[in-house]
Amino acid sequence: xxxxxxxxxxxxxxxxxxxxxxxxxxxxxxxxxxxxxxxxxxxxxxxxxxxxxxxxxxxxxxxxxxxxxxxxxxxxxxxxxxxxxxxxxxxxxxxxxxxxxxxxxxxxxxxxxxxxxxxxxxxxxxxxxxxxxxxxxxxxxxxxxxxxxxxxxxxxxxxxxxxxxxxxxxxxxxxxxxxxxxxxxxxxxxxxxxxxxxxxxxxxxxxxxxxxxxxxxxxxxxxxxxxxxxxxxxxxxxxxxxxxxxxxxxxxxxxxxxxxxxxxxxxxxxxxxxxxxxx
Amino acid sequence: xxxxxxxxxxxxxxxxxxxxxxxxxxxxxxxxxxxxxxxxxxxxxxxxxxxxxxxxxxxxxxxxxxxxxxxxxxxxxxxxxxxxxxxxxxxxxxxxxxxxxxxxxxxxxxxxxxxxxxxxxxxxxxxxxxxxxxxxxxxxxxxxxxxxxxxxxxxxxxxxxxxxxxxxxxxxxxxxxxxxxxxxxxxxxxxxxxxxxxxxxxxxxxxxxxxxxxxxxxxxxxxxxxxxxxxxxxxxxxxxxxxxxxxxxxxxxxxxxxxxxxxxxxxxxxxxxxxxxxx
Numbered sequence: 001x002x003x004x005x006x007x008x009x010x011x012x013x014x015x016x017x018x019x020x021x022x023x024x025x026x027x028x029x030x031x032x033x034x035x036x037x038x039x040x041x042x043x044x045x046x047x048x049x050x051x052x053x054x055x056x057x058x059x060x061x062x063x064x065x066x067x068x069x070x071x072x073x074x075x076x077x078x079x080x081x082x083x084x085x086x087x088x089x090x091x092x093x094x095x096x097x098x099x100x101x102x103x104x105x106x107x108x109x110x111x112x113x114x115x116x117x118x119x120x121x122x123x124x125x126x127x128x129x130x131x132x133x134x135x136x137x138x139x140x141x142x143x144x145x146x147x148x149x150x151x152x153x154x155x156x157x158x159x160x161x162x163x164x165x166x167x168x169x170x171x172x173x174x175x176x177x178x179x180x181x182x183x184x185x186x187x188x189x190x191x192x193x194x195x196x197x198x199x200x201x202x203x204x205x206x207x208x209x210x211x212x213x214x215x216x217x218x219x220x221x222x223x224x225x226x227x228x229x230x231x232x233x234x235x236x237x238x239x240x241x242x243x244x245x246x247x248x249x250x251x252x253x254x255x256x257x258x259x260x261x262x263x264x265x266x267x268x269x270x271x272x273x274x275x276x277x278x279x
Numbered sequence: 280x281x282x283x284x285x286x287x288x289x290x291x292x293x294x295x296x297x298x299x300x301x302x303x304x305x306x307x308x309x310x311x312x313x314x315x316x317x318x319x320x321x322x323x324x325x326x327x328x329x330x331x332x333x334x335x336x337x338x339x340x341x342x343x344x345x346x347x348x349x350x351x352x353x354x355x356x357x358x359x360x361x362x363x364x365x366x367x368x369x370x371x372x373x374x375x376x377x378x379x380x381x382x383x384x385x386x387x388x389x390x391x392x393x394x395x396x397x398x399x400x401x402x403x404x405x406x407x408x409x410x411x412x413x414x415x416x417x418x419x420x421x422x423x424x425x426x427x428x429x430x431x432x433x434x435x436x437x438x439x440x441x442x443x444x445x446x447x448x449x450x451x452x453x454x455x456x457x458x459x460x461x462x463x464x465x466x467x468x469x470x471x472x473x474x475x476x477x478x479x480x481x482x483x484x485x486x487x488x489x490x491x492x493x494x495x496x497x498x499x500x501x502x503x504x505x506x507x508x509x510x511x512x513x514x515x516x517x518x519x520x521x522x523x524x525x526x527x528x529x530x531x532x533x534x535x536x537x538x539x540x541x542x543x544x545x546x547x548x549x550x551x552x553x554x555x556x557x558x
Contacts, residue, residue, distance in 0.1 A: 012318025039291025226505010
């Protein structure tokens with residue numbers, strides 16, 4: 001008998017993955033954490049029944065969330081990662097030799113512990129000496145940050161659940177105040193296909209704080225609808241055109257989805273997304 | 280009680296859509312044709328249990344299959360559509376005022392009949408006086424074509440089933456012979472995420488006939504993995520750069536996914552796809 005993990009996109013659509021081996025279920029104060037192996041997506045981490053990362057396609061999400069801002073900023077030294085307790089974003093950040101410090105602010109220590117135990121390909125960089133981890137609500141942390149950051153990356157769950165406070169104008173305002181001059185913020189910003197209204201609200205909230213929030217996209221097969229959007233906020237730059245070519249060339253071989261061409265292409269948006277999400 | 284349509288991506292992965300109303304099941308000499316309404320994707324046409332088009336996202340697939348070659352060719356007058364009995368590709372072709380004739384060669388007359396009855400948004404242009412329909416195996420037709428075409432669009436099912444003969448070097452060779460000077464061929468070429476081996480075979484076959492087949496991609500949420508590839512073959516052009524800007528500007532408002540920016544961006548490929556599919 002085989003059993004299946006069913007991820008609901010909506011009440012009327014779901015993606016089902018056949019489970020080859022169940023590894024763990026933990027209930028933290030914030031969410032239920034499930035980890036299991038599948039035929040097609042390798043090992044999967046699900047939070048409250050929603051696919052969070054899969055070994056097979058996590059590189060797409062993490063590369064695009066990370067390298068787009070890091071290759072626009074001329075010299076990112078200090079990086080704040082909010083959420084992202086699996087470690088995938090930190091792993092990508094540390095591919096940039098210019099990064100001196102990464103602070104990971106994750107509310108749920110159980111996610112980090114489970115990832116360290118079961119997802120070594122993601123959590124492998126969490127022990128790097130440049131990384132500090134604080135187990136704290138990022139909403140509280142960002143209200144009184146004790147340092148400034150060149151890059152802030154919001155690697156959150158969906159707006160329902162523990163991630164809800166990470167999509168508000170108040171939160172973005174505090175993030176902006178925590179950015180050093182020339183700083184850049186990126187965030188995962190949901191599926192423009194399945195939830196255009198939510199996406200529109202995210203960009204409206206960011207737009208009240210940053211001049212013109214920009215959207216870029218990538219395909220992530222294990223996420224709702226297969227297309228995912230990312231929020232890019234900065235005071236002065238053209239993210240599709242401003243690109244640190246020399247730094248990129250020095251480590252281009254480290255990337256599987258990201259490239260100079262993909263960087264520029266990701267900012268091209270179908271007219272329908274621009275219209276539906278008002279971006 | 281609600282019932283669900285389950286589309287298998289592979290033995291270990293499936294997408295399920297809740298059915299709100301079942302409209303028809305027909306068995307033609309070639310395949311089983313199902314049409315039903317769903318919550319999230321509107322009306323769906325499935326062939327042999329595989330989602331073929333959904334009202335919700337068919338515009339993405341049809342716009343990208345059609346407008347990329349038609350806006351590279353300087354003056355496409357005669358267009359051959361192979362497969363595509365639902366009519367969506369013909370509808371898009373006829374958005375180009377320079378097109379004088381469209382020949383649709385579809386093996387299965389029942390697909391056209393069912394689409395005319397249940398999918399008017401797709402089949403709406405099949406009655407246009409510029410359109411001829413032949414119910415014939417395209418493999419046989421293309422071996423002895425009675426005219427030359429500026430554009431050939433292969434809008435086929437997967438390589439399994441009635442579409443199998445439409446992915447071979449022999450077939451591409453006959454297509455090339457049926458192209459007028461400067462002609463262009465495009466084809467749907469499967470999911471690079473779920474079936475890289477098949478995709479690689481398609482490009483290898485095309486490469487034996489055309490100098491350098493090019494791939495472009497689009498996201499199609501209802502298709503396997505959400506990312507879809509398209510084959511672009513022509514003897515002399517740079518499809519990402521050669522672009523009929525003036526003609527595009529005259530009808531840009533007709534498109535929901537396609538645009539000048541999306542045209543160029545679609546040819547940017549992640550390193551991982553280039554590597555896995557050898558393109």
